Amino acid sequence: MxxxxxxxxxxxxxxxxxxxxxxxxxxxxxxxxxxxxxxxxxxxxxxxxxxxxxxxxxxxxxxxxxxxxxxxxxxxTPAYRQPKDRSGQIGQQIWTAMRGLKTFTPVDLAAHCRADLRVDLREASAYCQALLRAGYLRVTRTAVPGQREATYQLVRNTGPRAPRERRITTVWDPNESAFAYIPGVAPRKGGAQ
CATH class of the missing domain: 1.10.10.10 (Winged helix-like DNA-binding domain superfamily/Winged helix DNA-binding domain)
Incomplete structure (x- = not known):
């Protein structure tokens, strides 16, 4: 050029x-x-x-x-840095929508996501369930199977970056029916070394 x-x-x-x-x-x-x-x-x-x-x-x-x-x-800025994985992008889009809406359903959240992500109702609902378990959401209107879905409200807005579920690797000992190692938790005492 x-x-x-x-x-x-x-x-x-x-x-x-x-x-x-x-x-x-x-x-x-x-x-x-x-x-x-x-x-x-x-x-x-x-x-x-x-x-x-x-x-x-x-x-x-x-x-x-x-x-x-x-x-x-x-x-x-951290709020605009895009996660590299699809689930992270979906979580960020849904989280941003939650922060802007007073109350919402999973359908509302999926509709607020970028069209190219093609977020389906299952993904939006699963993210809501994860945040509900973690104490970020509360149910304002319960679901009626086949008639309406649950309506939620964000009660713990911690900032622009979306909370994410993490999978952790543990060590399970079937002999003792117990976890021998959980990341971030001190190892059990008395085990064979």
Whole structure:
């Protein structure tokens, strides 16, 4: 590409250019004005305008630089950092919806998720059940099988990052019918060494 050959970012093209630039920012997670400019083939001024808008919205923050000869680099804020796995993305989308709704059903939550994730009712319901067990939700209206689903309310909003279920690896001893090791719990005393 020739130096200085940039696409003009008109008001009509801006939403499409910004969406592609944001996808790039999500992929690389750390970037500067020059990276956005080069990736989108837009001027440095247009790239600065996009990045400053994201910073004002709280999507990104300065990671380093910006004083003297050092280049200003940006990173995604924790609320906008995308989990790499699908279940993490679904959880984050549902959690964000929960935080914005007064009461909700799993259908409401699935409807608020990005279309490309294709969240189904089972996944939204399972996430609600996990958070209900953990004390983040309370039931405001019970389900009636075949007629209506349960309605929930978020009662423990701990911040923008979604709580997630974790699977842990344990050691089960069938001889003693007990767990010999659970991560984070002191090992049992008196066992053979």
């Amino acid at each position: 020739l130096m200085g050959a940039h696409q003009t970012m008109t008001a009509k093209r801006r939403p499409a250019v910004e969406a592609k630039a944001w996808d790039f920012a999500l992929r690389v997670e750390v970037f500067g004005y020059a990276e956005i400019s080069a990736e989108m083939t837009i001027s440095m001024e247009a790239a600065r305008d996009l990045v400053r808008g994201w910073e004002a919205e709280g999507r990104i923050r300065v990671q380093r630089g910006g004083s003297g000869a050092s280049r200003k680099m940006f990173e995604l």
